[in-house]
Amino acid sequence: MKDEGKKPCTIRDIAREAGVGISTVSRAINDDPRIKAETKERVLSIVRERNFVPNMSARNLQARQTNNIGILVRGIENSFFQSMYKGFETELGRRGYTSVLHAVEEDEAIVDEALALEREKRLKGIIFLGGKIEDPDIPFQKLVVPFVLCTVAQDLKAPLKGISTVSVDDEGESRRAINYLIEKGHERIAVIAGKEDDQAVGGQRLKGYRGALSENGIEYDEKLVSYMPKDSVEFTYESGYLAAKRLLEAKKEHDFSALFCISDSVAFGAYRAISEAGLNVPSDISVMGFDGLPIGKYMTPSLTTMVQPVSDMVRSAAELLLDEIEDKKCVKNLFYDAQLIERESVKALKQKKRR
Amino acid sequence: MKDEGKKPCTIRDIAREAGVGISTVSRAINDDPRIKAETKERVLSIVRERNFVPNMSARNLQARQTNNIGILVRGIENSFFQSMYKGFETELGRRGYTSVLHAVEEDEAIVDEALALEREKRLKGIIFLGGKIEDPDIPFQKLVVPFVLCTVAQDLKAPLKGISTVSVDDEGESRRAINYLIEKGHERIAVIAGKEDDQAVGGQRLKGYRGALSENGIEYDEKLVSYMPKDSVEFTYESGYLAAKRLLEAKKEHDFSALFCISDSVAFGAYRAISEAGLNVPSDISVMGFDGLPIGKYMTPSLTTMVQPVSDMVRSAAELLLDEIEDKKCVKNLFYDAQLIERESVKALKQKKRR
DNA sequence: CTGAAAGCGCTAACAG
DNA sequence: CTGTTAGCGCTTTCAG
Numbered sequence: 001m002k003d004e005g006k007k008p009c010t011i012r013d014i015a016r017e018a019g020v021g022i023s024t025v026s027r028a029i030n031d032d033p034r035i036k037a038e039t040k041e042r043v044l045s046i047v048r049e050r051n052f053v054p055n056m057s058a059r060n061l062q063a064r065q066t067n068n069i070g071i072l073v074r075g076i077e078n079s080f081f082q083s084m085y086k087g088f089e090t091e092l093g094r095r096g097y098t099s100v101l102h103a104v105e106e107d108e109a110i111v112d113e114a115l116a117l118e119r120e121k122r123l124k125g126i127i128f129l130g131g132k133i134e135d136p137d138i139p140f141q142k143l144v145v146p147f148v149l150c151t152v153a154q155d156l157k158a159p160l161k162g163i164s165t166v167s168v169d170d171e172g173e174s175r176r177a178i179n180y181l182i183e184k185g186h187e188r189i190a191v192i193a194g195k196e197d198d199q200a201v202g203g204q205r206l207k208g209y210r211g212a213l214s215e216n217g218i219e220y221d222e223k224l225v226s227y228m229p230k231d232s233v234e235f236t237y238e239s240g241y242l243a244a245k246r247l248l249e250a251k252k253e254h255d256f257s258a259l260f261c262i263s264d265s266v267a268f269g270a271y272r273a274i275s276e277a278g279l280n281v282p283s284d285i286s287v288m289g290f291d292g293l294p295i296g297k298y299m300t301p302s303l304t305t306m307v308q309p310v311s312d313m314v315r316s317a318a319e320l321l322l323d324e325i326e327d328k329k330c331v332k333n334l335f336y337d338a339q340l341i342e343r344e345s346v347k348a349l350k351q352k353k354r355r
Numbered sequence: 356m357k358d359e360g361k362k363p364c365t366i367r368d369i370a371r372e373a374g375v376g377i378s379t380v381s382r383a384i385n386d387d388p389r390i391k392a393e394t395k396e397r398v399l400s401i402v403r404e405r406n407f408v409p410n411m412s413a414r415n416l417q418a419r420q421t422n423n424i425g426i427l428v429r430g431i432e433n434s435f436f437q438s439m440y441k442g443f444e445t446e447l448g449r450r451g452y453t454s455v456l457h458a459v460e461e462d463e464a465i466v467d468e469a470l471a472l473e474r475e476k477r478l479k480g481i482i483f484l485g486g487k488i489e490d491p492d493i494p495f496q497k498l499v500v501p502f503v504l505c506t507v508a509q510d511l512k513a514p515l516k517g518i519s520t521v522s523v524d525d526e527g528e529s530r531r532a533i534n535y536l537i538e539k540g541h542e543r544i545a546v547i548a549g550k551e552d553d554q555a556v557g558g559q560r561l562k563g564y565r566g567a568l569s570e571n572g573i574e575y576d577e578k579l580v581s582y583m584p585k586d587s588v589e590f591t592y593e594s595g596y597l598a599a600k601r602l603l604e605a606k607k608e609h610d611f612s613a614l615f616c617i618s619d620s621v622a623f624g625a626y627r628a629i630s631e632a633g634l635n636v637p638s639d640i641s642v643m644g645f646d647g648l649p650i651g652k653y654m655t656p657s658l659t660t661m662v663q664p665v666s667d668m669v670r671s672a673a674e675l676l677l678d679e680i681e682d683k684k685c686v687k688n689l690f691y692d693a694q695l696i697e698r699e700s701v702k703a704l705k706q707k708k709r710r
Numbered sequence: 711c712t713g714a715a716a717g718c719g720c721t722a723a724c725a726g
Numbered sequence: 727c728t729g730t731t732a733g734c735g736c737t738t739t740c741a742g
Binding site: 370376379390391394413415 | 727728729730731733734735736
Binding site for chain 4: 060061062
């Protein structure tokens with residue numbers, strides 16, 4: 001009924017047309033040296049002419065595996081991860097691999113998803129993006145292919161044994177952010193955290209917040225931390241907006257001069273809440289984010305934040321995984337420094353107490 | 356060297372263990388009715404126990420095709436498209452298909468990429484996201500699988516014959532946006548367009564702008580349109596910022612009270628340029644966007660824009676394609692209305708001339 | 711250097 | 727109802 005007829009040609013068709021054996025064609029398209037240059041040329045020209053592309057399924061079946069690398073993302077709606085896919089596709093493609101993107105819901109067990117994908121797509125490796133390590137050890141053991149965790153939360157005190165990771169030190173960099181705020185003279189620093197039981201990135205960053213406070217002898221005031229509701233989605237504008245609103249409503253009794261946001265997206269939501277409250281950033285409240293989303297530079301005021309070296313992290317994660325697959329190198333834990341970018345959203349307080 | 360040994364088991368292993376024939380296993384896992392219920396149960400229990408997952412490559416090879424739907428995105432860095440992937444994955448998955456995401460560079464011929472992917476991955480269908488129709492007819496003809504264009508620019512005057520599309524009427528909705536601005540009393544309306552020769556979405560929206568102007572007897576002043584440089588990437592904050600800056604620099608001689616931006620992302624860049632110029636939105640300049648990115652609601656001022664019904668469009672595109680593949684329905688051209696969301700970035704001018 | 715032949719794991723006739 | 731058999735298109739020994 002449709003315009004059928006041009007069924008994709010096979011290696012056999014090419015062989016017939018070229019008047020050679022089927023394996024000669026195979027050698028030609030696979031750059032096998034054991035073939036006369038001119039035969040190869042002849043075959044290849046027919047290949048081009050016929051627009052022949054080898055059937056991956058057949059290849060993979062024969063090879064008993066694929067060149068697929070799974071990219072499992074928890075929280076794909078997060079712009080931060082969205083910016084990474086392209087990088088992975090390029091990086092992996094450069095070395096002959098194909099990426100298979102798969103979004104994982106917040107409530108799905110990411111390792112189970114990985115297991116299923118690994119088998120179904122015969123993955124050669126997996127890159128986990130976002131989320132956290134669910135159960136200390138167990139689940140990851142089941143994976144048979146190499147994998148690396150990229151920007152997956154982890155507790156540096158109990159470093160992962162035998163698992164490759166690429167990330168920034170969420171806790172440490174958060175501490176640095178808060179220290180910066182303190183240097184600028186802020187002492188009453190509110191924070192928008194993740195969910196209350198968050199052990200993932202949100203939890204790590206909150207830990208950094210508390211650490212910096214205690215280092216500086218500032219008392220931790222739980223009235224200044226705004227958690228996200230259990231049923232909300234973390235790292236969205238909306239949840240940032242709502243969380244900031246709660247802080248702002250209680251500001252009379254629990255005042256603060258600076259607001260640290262667990263992520264840039266949350267900070268943008270907070271911007272809105274602050275302006276709706278008739279307040280100004282940074283003259284009334286200084287705001288600091290984390291991640292370094294591109295739009296932060298264009299906000300007014302532009303957002304002071306800890307920017308994660310996304311492209312470096314992507315490149316490393318891809319290399320680490322591929323090297324592991326190709327058996328060149330072994331497990332590594334890479335930690336990148338975030339970069340504190342000073343922009344307009346933080347004001348130095350005049351009266352800097354103590355010292 | 357590694358923890359090998361647990362090589363994925365095959366249908367044959369299962370058969371042996373269950374003491375049945377190989378095809379019985381095949382039938383069991385494929386829900387074939389021609390098999391006794393209890394045999395099936397027995398087989399399936401072993402399947403579960405062994406954690407067996409059929410090898411897709413073998414299946415696909417046998418079936419001579421896959422259940423893969425390619426999603427080719429031109430401009431994957433554009434947040435607008437990023438929000439769509441998840442929807443496609445869900446929508447396609449619901450009907451048993453798998454999505455294969457592929458980013459296409461601005462300078463790559465998208466149909467050629469499609470052709471290659473189609474063969475290599477044995478796609479069953481393709482969804483094109485973004486970009487435009489390059490050469491009126493030729494290239495798409497080469498595709499042998501069904502496909503649909505989603506938010507791909509097209510000239511409604513010369514509707515596509517035989518090609519399914521899902522989009523908003525970019526020209527018409529832009530016209531509506533400009534008419535809204537005019538209703539609000541604006542006559543000097545600047546616009547940030549795409550590249551000068553842009554025949555894609557950018558071009559369509561610009562056409563709408565001109566159309567609205569002439570409908571309302573407002574003279575078109577090319578000094579009020581800011582194109583993006585040929586070598587820039589369209590639809591980025593940066594290009595919006597730069598384009599707005601040029602407009603602002605010339606504002607003395609070529610004044611305007613409103614600025615229409617070809618996309619929300621561009622509008623955010625413009626916001627920045629405006630505030631750097633010491634001006635205010637909307638008191639000095641009203642700004643209007645197009646697309647309806649989520650963050651627009653949280654900007655200060657929140658962005659008045661034409662929001663595209665993304666999830667409806669995604670659902671329709673997926674259904675249209677799958678129906679075509681399954682031969683249920685045929686080619687259709689779906690046009691969705693955008694929704695004009697009035698927010699804070701447009702001010703009504705007091706003195707509304709004429710009428 | 712090149713061809714013939716044997717599968718990779720699975721499905722789909724075709725016989726029991 | 728169930729088992730046997732023949733490939734799907736490709737890579738890869740193993741002989742020419």
